[in-house]
Amino acid sequence: MHGAMSSSGPRFRFAPSPTGMFHVGGARSALHNWALARQMGGAFVLRIEDTDEARNNPEWTQGIIDALAWIGISADDEHFEGPHFQSANADAHVAAAQRLFEAGVAYYCDLSGQEVQDRAKELGITGYDGYSRDRGLDPAPGRVLRFRVPDGTTIVHDEVRGEVTFDNSTIEDFVLLRGNGTPVFLLANVVDDIEMSITNVVRGEEHLPNTPKQQMLWQALGHEPPQWAHIPVLVNEQRKKLSKRRDKVALEQYRDDGIVADAMVNYLMTLGWTMPGGEEAGSEIFPWSEMEAAFSLSAVSLSPAFFDVKKLVAFNKQYIKNMTVADFVEAVDADLPPDWDRARFTEIAPHIMERLERLGDAPGVVDFLFLGDGVDPEIDADAWAKAVKPEWATTLLGEITEAYDALGADEWTHETLKATMETLMVAHEIKLGKAQALPRVAVTGRSVGPPLFEALEVLGQAETVRRLRVGMTRAARSAATD
RNA sequence: GCCCCCAUCGUCUAGCGGCCUAGGACUCCACCCUUUCAAGGUGGCAGCACGGGUUCGAAUCCCGUUGGGGGUGCCA
DSSP: OOOOOOOOSOEEEEOOOOSSSOBHHHHHHHHHHHHHHHHTTOEEEEEEOOSSSOOOOHHHHHHHHHHHHHTTOOTTSTTEEEEEEGGGGHHHHHHHHHHHHHTTSEEEEOOOHHHHHHHHHHHTOSSOOOTTTTSOOOOOTTOEEEEOOOSSEEEEEETTTEEEEEEGGGSOOOEEEOTTSOBOHHHHHHHHHHHTTOOEEEEEGGGGGGHHHHHHHHHHTTOOOOEEEEEOOEEOTTSOBOOTTTSOOBHHHHHHTTOOHHHHHHHHHHTTOOOTTHHHHTOOOOOHHHHHHHOOGGGSOSSOEEOOHHHHHHHHHHHHHTSOHHHHHHHHGGGSOTTSOHHHHHHHHHHHGGGOSSGGGHHHHHGGGSSOTTOOOOOOHHHHHHHHOSTTHHHHHHHHHHHHHHSOGGGOSHHHHHHHHHHHHGGGTOOHHHHTHHHHHHHHSSSOOSOHHHHHHHHOHHHHHHHHHHHHHHHHHHHHHO
């Protein structure tokens, strides 16, 4: 699973914490790293940040790998490296902290969180005031190790935002090691990046405020900081950062909802970035290979983007429509009841592909073909009432039924079925659109569905005629009650 | 409160001083086509937050205001 480390190109990383479902924002970030690593012949390093919280991760880790694979980030690809686990590197984190302490750039403090707050309130400031900076405390249980933030300013060079300057006086002496001796994210993250020779950190904007701190750590540890890049966050309709509590953010959920992976990937890439050439093409739909080659951080927008499910679905429709029948049938297989005849489904598949918003909608539009012979579909009352209303409707239904019944087996094709109906309808001076209404409801139970004649061809002559006859009976009953 | 970031149609965006009476995509509406529904075609509604500068000329540069977002943990 560990990819080749032979490449000398840039090393990107994706470092999710295994806290559950895979966030769509994380997916976009992963895609950016993936595109860059591949186009530059570098590495995409997957590191699972499993410190604390979720300790037993095999399940979640596999979930992350599966989710990545779904959007095309394959662990088998030569550019893929990992997964590495942050927890396996705990000793190095502590050792780095130790070095920082010995070098005098970090010091111990015995104030509890509460005490820090109380002092701040008393002093009228916010955060930690550097109380223990010069107290020369030794390590001891309960004492935290803090970084001694130097005077001056820290300039972060960001590939999407340019230069961002922070006045160090606004950065408090932050914690490196907790009272129980364990490292915090800020430290562990930097130490791991250094150990894994990461050269490019591309992550969400929410990390921008952490960056000066991490940059100082890189330097204090004797390394040149990586090339930073902070991409804008994804927000909901309230313009708030997508949150697991309020919003539907799990990639897996969209997958289960019938969103095609390529559509998700394509849509995610349009958020904050525009594929060159899209305007001329009049479309934003592009194959991954082209987006991967064209993606550039300097072209990424600076503002948060709303994750619009409507547009995602529009993309999904496009992708479903453009699938091959074989791929489509394979993709919806899991959504189909096991007893449905796959061969029959394959016959009708081309006719429903351009009508679906989501893969999961497929069964619901063709279920009338899989009822089994002799089983009547459930007739929608409103649809039926509307279809029988015209005075010619019942008469025409009868004529069609007899004509279809009289057809030879080799004549049971959608062309003949259509031509037969057209011949009969002229006497009533109506168009095909109206003529097919009642037969459609009689056979399928609904007023909308796949093209009628194609569906009837698949259904077969015997069952079609049988249902039409049932329809005749029903029509007679409708007339009686009127 | 403090720090940082951001600001073009409802949404995602193109635009990087004159090509902009601001272009595309999604949504919505109308019409055409049509075997229902879709798809497709054509057209339409809709935007440079505001105020000052700079300039012959500003959506584009500068300043301010307002608005939004992110961060302010011994979470990651």
